[in-house]
Amino acid sequence: MKFKFLAIASLVLITISCKENTKETKVEIEETIEEQIVEIKEVNPFTASIEKAHNKEAFNNAQAISYDFSVSFGGNNRLTAKITQLTDFSKIRIDKKTWTSIIYDGNEVFVNSRNDDYKGARFDIFTWPYFISLPYKLNDNGTQWSNEKKNKWGDAQFDSAKLSFDSGIGDTPDDWYVVYKNPETNVLEGAAYIVSFGKDLEKAESDPHAIKYSNFVEVNGVPFATKWTFHNWNEKDGYTDQIGEATIENIEFITVKDDVFKKSSISQVIENPNK
Known part of the structure; x- marks a missing residue:
């Protein structure tokens, strides 16, 4: 507008x-x-109702959040770590249980280790923090919304809409999401998505997945899903077979100093494989 x-x-x-x-x-x-x-970006009613249900104003008024995170696929643990991120998503830190730290300082992603060839660093630092922040990033610069309609989600029909991105947004601008909200509460209860990180778009779109949020708790008036499950997905049936799960514990709103996101003398930069 x-x-x-x-x-x-x-x-x-x-x-x-x-x-x-x-x-x-x-x-x-x-x-x-x-x-x-x-x-002035016009906010559509679909996303506005989600932001209100998730108390976006309170979330954005805090400087940072931290939480303990663990995710597994096929019974194998992919990551167990403490994650600290600014609420505007401009800086992120993941402290793995193996004592390796992955940091995004607003410009680069780097690993504070010379011995750990951690190829999944960029994927991890932009994926899991994005999923916890999703209700607050629906109207970021470069977001595009389309195809709003009712879609199957479990045994119910939920309101849904497709989120895509302008060229040049983030590591993987070809990614897209189908966001589902509960029509009674307006809570974002899940999203279908593709992962084009490190692969071409055709291959990514042949294998879409979904994240399902549950076990919500409130922290300072802001609802967070403490259990995530990952599923195969198609538009007709919604989410189907479960393929993974994640747990989130000890969520806190905190204040951090900028040196939390600084490089160390042994840091190695992790480049974007899509560029």
Whole structure:
């Protein structure tokens, strides 16, 4: 939505009287016409209702959150760690139980180790923190919404809409999500998604998955799902067979110093494989 603000030109006549000279001098000052066009992103009712249900204002008013996180697929643990992230998603830190730290400082992703060739670092640092932040990132710059309709989610019909991204947004702008909200509570209870990280779009779209949120708890008035399950997905049936699960514990809103996200002398940068 565009709003125009116009500064109207005016002519101002200033009369200057000089005591030394009885002649009056008139100085004409002309103000320049300026037109400013300010872009204001319009929030659609679908996402606005989710943000309200998840108390986005309270979430954004906090500086950072931390939580204990564990995720497994096929019975094998992928990651157990403490995660600290700024609520605006601009900086993230993952402290693994193996004592390796993965950090995103707003510009680069790096691992604070020279011995751990951790190829999944970029995926981990942008995926799990994104899933916990999803209700608050629905109207980020570069987000596009389409195809709003009812879709099957378990035994119910939930409101859903497709989220995609402008070119150049994040590591994987070709990713998309189908977001599901409970029509009675407006809580975001799940999302279908593809993972194009390290692969082409055709391959990613041939294997879509879904995350299902449950066991919600409130922390300072903000609801968080403490159990996530991962499933195969198709548009007709919604989520199907479970393939993984994650648990979130000890969620806290905290204040952190900037040096939490700084490199160490042994840090190695992890580049984006999609570029």
